[in-house]
Each structure stands twice: as C-alpha cells, then as structure tokens.
Amino acid sequence: MNDSKLAVIGTGFAGLSAAAYLAKAGFGVDAYEKNAEVGGRVRQLAEKGYVFDMGPSWYWMPEVFEKFFNDFGCQAKDFYELEQLDPGFTMVFGPGDVLNIPAGFEDLCTLFESIESGSAKQLQLFLKEAAYKYHTGMDKLVYKPGLSIFEFADWGLFKGVFKLQVFTTFSKHVRQFFKDPKLIALMEFPVLFLGAMPENTPALYSLMNYAGLKLGTWYPKGGFGRVTEAMQKVCEQQGVKFHTGEAVKGLTIDDEKISSIRTIKKDIGCDGVIAAADYHYVEQELLAPGYRNYDEAYWDKRVMAPSALIFYLGVTCRVDKLSHHTLFFETDLQQHATEIYKEPQWPTKPLFYVCCPSKTDDTVAPAGHENLFILMPLAPGLNDDETLREKYFGLLMERLEKYTGLPLRDRLDYKKSYCVNDFKTDYNAYKGNAYGLANTLKQTANLKPSINNKKIKNLFYAGQLTVPGPGVPPSIISGKVAAGQLIKYLNRKK
Template sequence: MKTIAIIGAGLGGLSASIKLASNGYNVHVFEKNAHTGGKMMPIDMGSYHFDFGPNTMTMPEVFDRVFEEANLNPRDFFDWTRIDQHTRNVDYNGESFMMSTNQEEMVDELSKLDPYAADHYNAYLEEIERLYLLSKNSFFPRMFTSPGDYLSPGLFNAVLRVRPLEKMNHFHERFFKHPLLLKAFNRYSTYIGSSPYLSPATFAMIGYLEMVQGVYYVKGGNTKIAEGLERAAKQLGVTFHLNTQVKQVHIEGKKATKVETVDGFVLPVDQVVINGDLLQSYPALVNEKHRPSMRNKKIESSSPSISAFVIMAGLSTRLQNLCHHQVYFSRDYTEEFETLFDGKWSLDPTIYISNSSYTDPSVSPDGDNLFILVNAPPLSGNNTISEEEYKTIIYDKLEAHGLPIREYIVEEKIVGPNEIKDRFHAFKGALYGISSNSLKNSFLRPSNQSKDIANLFFAGGSTHPGGGSPMVVISGKNVAEKIIERDAVK
C-alpha cells in the first residue's frame, strides 16, 4: 500500500484524501491548526456560531460528487438549503435591489432601476451560461503543467471563446447601465481576489452559478461541509495529524522521500500533496535548491490577490433590515480597487454582511450573527491603519445605512490580513494566492504538479483551477486522480 502525505487539511486536501483513500492508499493528513477545512473555519463565541468563510456556497454537486465517488451518501454528512432570493445590494445613496434565481423576479427588480438591463437580462444569462459550460468542460477537469497544454486541439479554441481579452467591467456594460447593477455584478471579481477592471470577462461565469444554479447554505453552518469531509475521510481510513506543523519535505534525487514535522515525527512517503498557499508553503517546506523553477525571487515578485478585514459580531437582537446576504457599496468602485491594488486601505469600503441566522436561527438563537467582510490590501508597508480605526469606519458607514450594530454587540472578534497570513500560511495575507488581474495569472496559474520534483503535487485556491470552495475541491480531486492514473500505468 502506497503512502501519501497531504500537508494541509483545507477543502482541497480533504477531497484528495477521500479520493485516494477510497482507492486503496495509506493517507496521512497534516494540519497546523486544530480544525480541518482551512479558511472554512468555525468560530463560536457564546451562543453565536460564525463561518469564517466561505459564506456564499455554489456548485453543491462538486462537493456531493466527492462522497458519491467514494460510495458514500453526502446526505449522511450534511444537508443543503437553497436560497433563491439571496443577496440584497445597496448603493451609497440607499438605492437597492435583491438578487434572485427567479428570472421573472429579477426582471422586475431590474426594471425599477434600469429598463435596459431588464430587456437584456435574458441575453446576459445565455452568455454567462456559455462561459460557464466552456470552463466546466474545458478547464476545470484538467491539470495544466505548461503553457503548451493550452495548445492542444480544441482547448486553444475554448480559451479564445471565453472572452480572455475582454475585462469583466466591459463585459457587464454590455448588459447593465445603472451604476449599482454594474457594481453588484462586478463584485464577482472579488470571489477570485481581483479587480473587475483588470480581470478577464471569463470570470463573469460566476454569475451563472449564483443567478441560475443558485446560492446554497448548509444547515448548522457551512463549516459542516468540512466536518463532513473529515468524517468521511476517517471512515475510509485516513489518518489526521491536527495541531501538527510540517517542518520539511525531504528531497532525494528529485523525489520527495519523507515528511518531517516540527516535533520530530518522520513519515516515509511515495507521494506528497501540498494543500495550501503555494507561494507560502512551497518555499517553507522545500529547500530552494530543489525547486529551480520556483525560486524565492520569483515568488516574491508575484502579485498577490486582495486580503480581507473581518468583524464577527454577535448581537443581542435581530435587525429587521437584514437578510442572509447583503452588500453596501462604496461611492466610487473604481477608486476602491485602485486603492486596494496600490496596497492601501479604502476609506470608503464596500461592506459584505452574512447573517446566516436569518435562514438558520439555530446557529445564533439569541440574536444576529453578523459576519462583516471588507476587502483589504495584501500586506505591505502601506498597512498603517489600526484595526480599531477601521472598525470604526465600518460601523459608522453601516449606521448611516440604518444598522446600529454597536448598540447591540454581545460578542465581537476581528480578523485582519496579519492573522490570515499567520493562521493560514497565506502569502502576504492574500486570500487567493496570485491575483487574476492579468491574462497570464488567470489562465496560467501555478501548476498542480511540481516541475522539479516528480512526486510532489499542489492543491488549493492558489493553483489551477483557482479560488473559491468548489474550485479548491476540484483541484484536490484532480490531483488525486492524476496520482491514481500515474500509478496505474507503472
């Protein structure tokens, strides 16, 4: 029986562990934190439960397939709830509209703000479906190891058809004219840690997931997904080493031979999967002399995605003007992104709030559990504002929108870029590794397989196919299938 070490128990590592264990491998998962799921981290304060992230779930079939392919029933581990009216979008001047998977409701909502958008919404849905299906069939299932992979028959044509040279904002201007609508749909770029004014229109396909397939929530909190994946992996015989940090991956003859933890435990291995931020984990675990194609200088020159500033606030009441998901936009969205990617904090930030107790009161029986997220710059010398100062800016803005949060706070916790960097080994505190603000970083993300070490693989949001929970799960599954395929032909 071959032994696989998976370093990092994020969603990619969990999905890989299940696939590998169900195919007869001896799988060991090492995780520096006390929980599995990576950024899908549960935080409980008093009677208030928070999902650190992600709060908006899509593509439930991707998660279910991990269980089904291991001959397990996903409903034995968690249940999905679909939220049809899912996100209220509010502009700086109080104008608002609700996103819904119901096409007639959306047309009615759009017509109040933008008759042009109402007339073109069906065309928008058709185009984002086309983009999604091309991506799903051509890109998601593959592992790319070199630029030449894109030149294979059919694939190069698919790349040309997903609007790689058009920017997301320009794409959305084809269908929407009202400033709030453009902000709301351009916000999909933040799902990959990027700017809508720089990232390719390809990622507008995210709209298909939310506006057609639907937004989902898991009863008890989205962190039940990670808990379910961990339970399934254990049923299949996976060994977990929590609160255990790996010190080094030992390399001999361009192959990983063993994994060593900081407390001196050594595991001989046949294959290694690093599930984490590649830009941070790879140099920390593998000596630079063994990775000539990924030297420290190259890593340091990478352009990181945005980070986050998060407030988790448990309230003593339920605010009547909140639903499950809502966004309060800045006055000047273009300036906000220019500021962020200049390494500075926006003083008029767009604010996202998840209030999962609106859908599931059991996770917060005594009042709202507000997960408040603001895009933040990756760590740099420009990070001069204090957490207390920024919290005040956020609360002041929300109060102006009729949300007097400070009056009702029972529990509160702040997580900023520094903690994200330290807790999740995230490169410069970035949420998604390299940003997708260029054609190269969008379509040529770091490969899922080391170019220098034959049996070393990578899974997670910083590699192909990209950020977001479903993509991370797919990356782990792709890596596991590649290992199984390679072993089958030996």
C-alpha cells in the same frame, strides 16, 4: 490496498479533496494540519452561543460539492441540509436605494427592467453566453492540470475559444450589455471580492454571474463547518488518518523524490506528497532553493486576490434590515479596487460585506440575537495593527448602524477581529492573502503556478495558488486534479 504511503499537507477543502481521492485509489493516506482542527480557512468559531464561519460564507456551484460526494457513493444531503436563499443577496447603494436579488429568474428580469429599460433581454443574452462558459469551463477546463498547452488541443474547445472570451476584459464585456452603474456593480462584485480589477479579469469569468444569478445562492444549515465535517467523514470512510496540531517542518529528498516528511512530532516515510498548504510557504520554508519551482522574485510579481479585515460580532437584538448576505456599495467601487490592486493601501471609502446567517439558521446565535460576519476587502501585505482595525471598525459600524437604524455597538456581547497578520499566522498565507491568486489573464490556466514540482517527481500542489484558482469549488476540484496527477505518477512507477 496499495503499499504506498502518501502524505497530504493542509486540510482545507483542497487537502480534504485530495486525501479522499488518494485513499479511494487504494493508497494509505495521512493528512497533516498545523491547526487544532481540520478545515483550513473553513473553520468555525464557537463562543457564547454563537457559531461563526471564519472563512467562506457563499455556497455557489452546488453541483461541484455534489459531484465530490457522488464520487464516493453519497450525496450532500446525507450530511447537511441546503437551503436556497431568497433574496440571494442584497446590495445597498444608499439610503432607500437597495436591491434585493431574487432567487427566481423571472423576478430577476423584472428587477433589471425596472432599473434599465431593455436590460431584462440583455440579462438573458449575457447569461446565455455565461452559461456556455460555465458548462465548458466546469465540464472541460477546470479539471485539467494545466501542465501543457496541448491539454486544450480539443476541437470542441478550439472552435469555441472565442466564445470563452479569454482575451476580452470582464469590465468591457459587462458594459456591452448594461449601462446603469448599479447593474454594472452587481455584475462586477464577484470578481472584485474574489479576484482582481474587472478591467484585468478575462470575460471568461462571467461564468461566476451565471453561478450566482442563475444557479442560485445556497446555505448549508449549521454553516460551512458542516461541509468540512462531511468531507472529513468521507475521507475517514476511505481510510484517511488525520493529524491535527502537527505542522510539517521539512521534506527529505532522495533521488529527486520525497522519501519522508518531518513534522513537529516525528519523521515519517512516504512515497508521495500533496502540498495543499500555502504554495509559497511550502516552497520557501520546506524546500531548499534548488528544489523550488519559483523564487521570491516570482512570487512578489504575482497579483494576489485580496486579504480582508473581518469582524465576528454577536449582537443582543434582531437586525431586521439585513439579509443573509448584504453588500454595501454606497462608495466608489473603482476607488476601492484601485486601493487593493494598483495603489495598495488601507481604503479611503471602503465597500464591505455583512453576512447574517442567523437570518436563515437559528442554531448559530442565541434566541433573539444575531450573528454578524463583517468583511472589508483589503490589499494583501499591508501593515496590520489593532489601531487600524479599530479605526475601520468604527467606520464600518457607523455606516451599518445608519443603515439598520440600530445602535449595534451598544448591543455587542461578542467581538473578534481577524486580518492580515492572522492569515499569516494561522495559514502561512503569502502576504496575508485571504483568497489566493487573482484571476488575471496572465494568471489563468497554464499560466498559474504549476500543480507539479518540476524538480521533485512525487510532489504536487493543490489549493488556491494553483489551478484552477481561488474559491471553494475550485479548491475542491484542485484537490482532485492534484491527486490524479500523483496517482498517475505512482502507477507509472509500477
């Protein structure tokens, strides 16, 4: 056991990952969480027999989770059961115009061909390129700390740089393969919901299509809360101590190093810190101006991924027409994207997403009921009040009721909304963002906010506002990378 005592601020997936790796390296680790439970955005809400995942609901890239657990001598199946969804998800384009995206690749090719002649072969070519990006990205790129351009001075990466298509836009890339608007929407939706406008996103991110369409969409039985519990158990097995309901309020710096942290309860000496809470909040609220990497003007110029308006609903009937994941694309994708990224405003004709985990899991709703999670992407930083929430609840439910043929509002026995103000209150989220920093060309790899504090030697950042980026698997990886950097620093000190 190393004598050094380390602190992790925030216990979302990035913080849990960082804490586990630090403790495995032999350090004493204390993890501090402002909320009453561990998990950050990956919390659950249990009310009236319903169990709602409050944040992430898409389980993609299962090998990233598996790699985490393998690093500690265990497997995901030791903690929770995974089920592959079939269909992986459903897209609704209008009355009678519905695409169920099958889990099997041959069935997927058949579906594509039925929509656009020749598109099955195009899909195979598209995903062959995407597979190269995925394996290069996941094996070589995402585990780099992004501290120097020389990290990429690798002949294998250099000779394949054009195949990664960092300088080609996602929108242009997709349209080189497909012409049908539905197929284009199918390929573009991951970057819209999790990143930026397709025309501002590097084609590198077609790796997400490979993850979703080829590797499959999965579900952890019991919900994402089981994944949080599993990672917390791994941490505790390594010796991590958790302090919930204990927000960090300040950092004491001596000789360019953090010497202690101040929580709402006590001061604690420490030899290093991983800040896995909101990067902007940590810099602006916990550090004096002279110790910050970036000023407020810098943050204001960042392109943020969306916030969201979310409704957690319990309904007293089964809803046969919904899949586990259903995306409503009856309106113009480009207009909604513009109203998120270019002309921020509450959307005119929003796209939205419905998760119905009770289709797969009978433990998350009472018998005969459904558990619904409705999400509408929204520009961060907008005014958020109850009147606006209710207005959009009416708009979304009207469309959902029309599609399902059921008077769902008459059959509600639980309802809770969540939006910009809640993201700010619960997670100190900059501008109330839900997903982090958008994956634009100017915010990729070394161009993201730095993983290390340039003025404090033993402070490193993890999470969705630094490398490798937004999403659950990148957050797990971010924690590992940040932990590795702090371990290197501490080992150099010896």
